[in-house]
Amino acid sequence: MSRTYVIPLGAQHVSLLEPIRFLFTVENERIASVEADIGFVHRGIELACATKFKFKQVPYVVARVCGLCAVVHSTAYVTAVERLMKIETTRRTKWLRIVANELDRIQSHFIALGHTSECAGFEALFMACMKDRETALELTEAFTGNRMQFDYVNIGGVNRDLTPEMALLMKKKLSLLKNRVNDLQELFMSNWSLSLKYKGIGVVSLEDAQRFNATGPIARASGLATDLRVEADMLPYGDVGFELALETAGDIHSRNVVRLRELANSIRMIENILDGLPVGDIEVPVKGNPDGDAISHIEAPRGQCIYMVRGNMTSTLDRVKIQAPTFANIPVIVNAFVGEEYGNAPPILASFDPCLSCTAR
Amino acid sequence: MSRHSVRSPWLLHFNAGSCNGCDVEILACLAPKYDIERFGIVNTGNPIQADILLITGPITKRARERVVELYVQMPEPKVVIAVGACACTGGVFRGMYNVENGVDSFIPVDVYIPGCSAHPEQIIDGVVKSLGILAGKNKEMEFPTQLRGPVTIDRGQVDRRGLAGSVASLEKGCTNRGTEN
Ligand code: SF4
Numbered sequence: 283m284s285r286t287y288v289i290p291l292g293a294q295h296v297s298l299l300e301p302i303r304f305l306f307t308v309e310n311e312r313i314a315s316v317e318a319d320i321g322f323v324h325r326g327i328e329l330a331c332a333t334k335f336k337f338k339q340v341p342y343v344v345a346r347v348c349g350l351c352a353v354v355h356s357t358a359y360v361t362a363v364e365r366l367m368k369i370e371t372t373r374r375t376k377w378l379r380i381v382a383n384e385l386d387r388i389q390s391h392f393i394a395l396g397h398t399s400e401c402a403g404f405e406a407l408f409m410a411c412m413k414d415r416e417t418a419l420e421l422t423e424a425f426t427g428n429r430m431q432f433d434y435v436n437i438g439g440v441n442r443d444l445t446p447e448m449a450l451l452m453k454k455k456l457s458l459l460k461n462r463v464n465d466l467q468e469l470f471m472s473n474w475s476l477s478l479k480y481k482g483i484g485v486v487s488l489e490d491a492q493r494f495n496a497t498g499p500i501a502r503a504s505g506l507a508t509d510l511r512v513e514a515d516m517l518p519y520g521d522v523g524f525e526l527a528l529e530t531a532g533d534i535h536s537r538n539v540v541r542l543r544e545l546a547n548s549i550r551m552i553e554n555i556l557d558g559l560p561v562g563d564i565e566v567p568v569k570g571n572p573d574g575d576a577i578s579h580i581e582a583p584r585g586q587c588i589y590m591v592r593g594n595m596t597s598t599l600d601r602v603k604i605q606a607p608t609f610a611n612i613p614v615i616v617n618a619f620v621g622e623e624y625g626n627a628p629p630i631l632a633s634f635d636p637c638l639s640c641t642a643r
Numbered sequence: 644m645s646r647h648s649v650r651s652p653w654l655l656h657f658n659a660g661s662c663n664g665c666d667v668e669i670l671a672c673l674a675p676k677y678d679i680e681r682f683g684i685v686n687t688g689n690p691i692q693a694d695i696l697l698i699t700g701p702i703t704k705r706a707r708e709r710v711v712e713l714y715v716q717m718p719e720p721k722v723v724i725a726v727g728a729c730a731c732t733g734g735v736f737r738g739m740y741n742v743e744n745g746v747d748s749f750i751p752v753d754v755y756i757p758g759c760s761a762h763p764e765q766i767i768d769g770v771v772k773s774l775g776i777l778a779g780k781n782k783e784m785e786f787p788t789q790l791r792g793p794v795t796i797d798r799g800q801v802d803r804r805g806l807a808g809s810v811a812s813l814e815k816g817c818t819n820r821g822t823e824n
Contacts, residue, residue: 301658301706322705323660326739334738346735349664349760393667412674419671429671430664430760639663 362578390583394635402479439565480535484630494614498585504532510581606640651683655693661700664760665727690716720780
């Protein structure tokens with residue numbers, strides 16, 4: 283005899299970092315269907331970018347779309363505008379932008395890992411992840427001047443140069459962080475109680491990932507080899523030692539493993555950049571106003587982030603369209619819940635690492 | 644105000660349309676490096692047990708009723724902290740079509756923490772300051788300052804049924820009948 287219950291999760295809930303509401307229809311502990319409501323943090327940034335702000339201010343406004351991947355949004359926007367205005371930035375600028383983007387990815391992946399372990403009931407691991415994340419944030423603060431929302435990139439260049447002392451400090455801290463990532467990798471791979479909560483749970487099959495067009499670590503954990511860092515040529519990732527992290531199982535465990543491998547790869551890339559940073563200016567002058575439209579693609583920590591910018595020869599843009607990674611991932615998230623036990627819903631949700639302020643803008 | 648809840652206040656955090664920057668910094672406060680738990684603070688998800696309400700974000704129109712609802716559910720004495728520039732005034736989002744320009748347009752705020760994003764040290768500073776304010780408060784009821792529709796009291800409690808307000812009261816504009824009994 284089965285009875286169905288409707289259980290709401292959200293808009294405010296301990297296991298949620300951000301307001302999203304799910305309506306689970308539960309049948310004997312199994313989730314039968316899910317509805318998601320994502321609009322709680324909609325602020326209207328796209329319209330404001332095209333009315334209130336000048337195009338040179340917009341990089342700092344779109345950074346406020348999302349605090350966790352702020353620099354990705356700014357980078358995507360400035361690349362689109364630079365394409366419109368035919369600005370060729372220096373090589374040093376591009377490499378410094380990669381450093382900022384990868385530092386951001388490191389801290390974001392640490393949060394995702396910590397949050398999944400917290401939702402699986404492993405509080406100590408959450409604390410360990412947050413502690414290691416602080417190392418990445420210290421580096422970000424030294425490198426850019428702030429911990430979050432560091433507004434590092436602008437149109438035509440970056441706002442701060444990397445001094446040799448900073449590079450030394452970074453190298454020292456990164457080598458510490460590398461050891462910590464290795465330890466975490468071992469823990470996540472071999473801890474038996476974590477595997478109970480993670481292995482075979484929340485599976486996204488390769489077909490589903492393709493059908494729902496999943497992006498980011500979610501797609502890569504299901505064996506779908508997609509990463510804009512190799513597919514698009516916005517930033518020269520090929521020169522700095524990028525490797526694609528691919529897993530095939532598609533469960534929570536493999537999403538964690540993908541994140542851990544990306545962490546290790548990001549650290550290696552930053553080290554390569556520090557070793558061979560090209561000399562040159564960090565800014566080129568910007569003249570005139572943008573005209574026409576351009577698109578740019580950047581791989582955010584959560585998947586692909588696409589910007590469309592349309593200019594009209596004035597200092598205010600016609601349109602800024604933001605397509606954030608979680609928005610593309612919502613269908614696959616909703617689908618992955620069906621058939622799971624309700625008790626597993628928080629860790630599954632955390633493993634997808636949804637970012638609602640990106641989604642709702 | 645009893646000494647005990649100042650020594651171990653429980654904290655409720657709500658994201659009312661922020662960019663996550665300040666939320667994550669609050670999370671960083673709970674984590675080892677800044678460790679706000681040394682003040683006896685416990686992070687809770689339940690408004691009925693909370694003493695401190697931390698709000699980030701400029702209050703979007705969807706989050707508005709939820710903020711007031713959470714505030715009303717919290718027992719007195721309680722303090723409200725607005726974390727980040729956008730919770731204080733609307734910040735960079737001020738004037739966008741879906742935001743309400745700051746927490747204090749709906750509920751009374753005791754401590755404002757500026758910065759975009761607010762630094763964890765500032766957040767700790769603000770929370771410690773709010774503990775002093777909490778100690779000075781008594782069990783007198785506090786009310787949201789503005790709602791879509793009047794605040795009514797039903798059997799000693801704020802009546803939550805009309806919180807979201809009807810379309811008619813929306814058209815009449817906001818009424819502020821704070822301490823009416
Ligand atoms: S104050 Fe700045 S960092 Fe904090 S939530 Fe608002 S926009 Fe984000």
